[in-house]
Amino acid sequence: MEKPVKYINHEVADTLDSTNAFEGPEKLLEIWFAPKEPHVSAMAQPRQGLLAVPRQVWETMLNLVQCKVLSMLSYEGLDSYVLSESSFFVYPHVLILKTCGTTTLLDGLPRMLEIVADYTRTIDPSPLRIFYSRRSFMFPDRQLHPHRSWEDETAVLKQYFPDGQAMEFGAGKDKWYMFSCVQSQVGKTCDNFNDFSLEIMMTDLDPAAANLFSFDAVRSLNSPPGTPTSANPMESSMLSIDSMASSVGCEPDDDDPGHHQGNILTKATEIDEIYPTVTNQAIDSFAFAPCGYSCNGVIDAERYFSIHVTPETGFSYASFETNVPPQRFGMTHLDVIQKVLSIFRPANFTLVLFEEGKPKLGLPAGLSDKYSPTCEVSQSVGNYKMWYQTYRLT
Numbered sequence: 001m002e003k004p005v006k007y008i009n010h011e012v013a014d015t016l017d018s019t020n021a022f023e024g025p026e027k028l029l030e031i032w033f034a035p036k037e038p039h040v041s042a043m044a045q046p047r048q049g050l051l052a053v054p055r056q057v058w059e060t061m062l063n064l065v066q067c068k069v070l071s072m073l074s075y076e077g078l079d080s081y082v083l084s085e086s087s088f089f090v091y092p093h094v095l096i097l098k099t100c101g102t103t104t105l106l107d108g109l110p111r112m113l114e115i116v117a118d119y120t121r122t123i124d125p126s127p128l129r130i131f132y133s134r135r136s137f138m139f140p141d142r143q144l145h146p147h148r149s150w151e152d153e154t155a156v157l158k159q160y161f162p163d164g165q166a167m168e169f170g171a172g173k174d175k176w177y178m179f180s181c182v183q184s185q186v187g188k189t190c191d192n193f194n195d196f197s198l199e200i201m202m203t204d205l206d207p208a209a210a211n212l213f214s215f216d217a218v219r220s221l222n223s224p225p226g227t228p229t230s231a232n233p234m235e236s237s238m239l240s241i242d243s244m245a246s247s248v249g250c251e252p253d254d255d256d257p258g259h260h261q262g263n264i265l266t267k268a269t270e271i272d273e274i275y276p277t278v279t280n281q282a283i284d285s286f287a288f289a290p291c292g293y294s295c296n297g298v299i300d301a302e303r304y305f306s307i308h309v310t311p312e313t314g315f316s317y318a319s320f321e322t323n324v325p326p327q328r329f330g331m332t333h334l335d336v337i338q339k340v341l342s343i344f345r346p347a348n349f350t351l352v353l354f355e356e357g358k359p360k361l362g363l364p365a366g367l368s369d370k371y372s373p374t375c376e377v378s379q380s381v382g383n384y385k386m387w388y389q390t391y392r393l394t
C-alpha cells in the first residue's frame with residue numbers, strides 16, 4: 001500500500017482534556033456527489049474532486065461544527081482525519097463526517113456545500129445521496145440547536161433536501177434515527193465504488209474492557225521490568241513498549257502523548273487484529289486524557305474503519321464503523337462483528353448495515369449464544385438494502 005502522508009496537529013493534540021460527562025453517541029452525515037461529466041471518473045483522477053479541497057478549508061467547516069483536526073492520513077484517493085470529536089473521511093466524491101459530544105454537525109452543512117461548489121471542478125455540487133443518522137442521545141438536554149430534537153434536525157435537513165425522508169427505528173435508548181435523500185438519476189453514477197457500510201454502536205461496556213481505554217492503564221504498560229505481570233491490566237497483550245509505540249503502518253512520528261498512547265492501545269487491545277487477513281493497513285490512533293480513544297484505520301489505501309470509545313462508567317459507549325467489504329479479505333460480517341464485540345464486551349449493541357445494489361450478505365443470523373436480538377428491521381432505502389438490529393446480553 002502506498003505510504004500515507006501524515007499530519008499531526010500538535011497544538012490541539014497536546015492540550016485536550018475533559019473530565020465531564022461525555023455524549024459518546026455520534027451524529028453521522030454522509031454525502032455522495034456525482035462526476036460533472038458522467039463518463040469521467042472522479043475516482044480515477046488522484047487528488048481530484050473533493051480531495052482538491054485543502055485541509056485548512058475543511059477546517060473552516062469543522063470550526064462551525066465545533067471540533068478540531070487531531071491528525072490526518074492522506075492517500076491518493078482518500079483523506080482520513082481523526083477529530084477531537086470522532087472522524088472525517090474525504091473521497092473524491094464522498095464526504096463522511098462523524099461527530100460526538102455536543103458538536104453541531106448540521107451547522108457545518110451549508111459551509112460543506114459551499115466548499116464543494118467553490119473548490120471542486122470535476123464533480124456536480126448538488127448532492128446525489130445524503131444520509132444523516134444517529135442513535136438516541138444519552139444526555140439530550142446538553143445538545144445544542146439544531147441537535148436538541150430529531151424534529152429540529154429534520155427541519156434543517158429538509159431545507160437543503162426537501163425530498164428527503166425521515167425515519168425512526170427501534171425504541172427507548174436504542175432508538176436510531178435516519179434521514180436520507182437518494183437520487184438515482186439515469187446517467188449519474190458514482191464510479192465503480194460499491195457502497196457498503198456496517199456500524200456497531202455498543203453501550204454498557206464490560207468495565208474491565210472499558211478501563212483499558214484510559215491514560216493510566218496505558219501508563220501501567222511502562223511499569224519497570226520485574227513488576228509482577230498480574231498487576232498489569234494488559235498482561236495478556238504484553239508487547240515491547242517500543243514496538244507498540246510506533247504507529248501502526250505509519251511513520252513513527254507520533255511524538256505527542258495522545259498519539260503515542262493511542263498507538264499502544266491499538267496494539268494492546270488488538271484493534272489492529274480486527275482484519276487479521278489484511279496486510280496493508282495504517283491506523284491513526286489517539287488516546288484522550290484522562291480517558292477515551294479514537295482511531296481511523298485505512299485498508300489498501302481506499303477503505304476505512306473507525307473506532308471511538310467513551311469508557312466512563314455510567315455512560316460507556318463504543319462505536320465501530322467500516323466500509324471494508326469483509327468478503328474481499330476472506331472474512332464474513334460475523335467474523336468482524338465478533339472480533340469487535342470481543343474487544344468491548346458490551347451489554348447492549350445496535351447493528352446497522354447498508355448494502356448497495358443486490359444485497360448478497362445481509363446480517364448474520366444467530367450472532368452468538370451470548371446475545372439475544374431485541375429488535376430487527378430491514379428495508380429498502382433508494383437503491384440500498386438496510387438492516388437494523390439490536391441485541392442484549394443473554
Ligand SMILES: C[S@@+](CC[C@H](N)C(=O)[O-])C[C@H]1O[C@@H](n2cnc3c(N)ncnc32)[C@H](O)[C@@H]1O
Pocket residue numbers: 016017018019020021022023024025026084085086099100101288289290291292293294307308309310311312317318319
Ligand atoms: C474518544 S472521544 C469520541 C467519542 C465517540 N464518539 C465514542 O464513540 O465514544 C470521547 C472520549 O474521549 C474523552 N475525551 C477527553 N477529552 C476529550 C476532548 N477534549 N474531546 C473529546 N473527547 C474527549 C471523553 O471523555 C470520552 O471518554
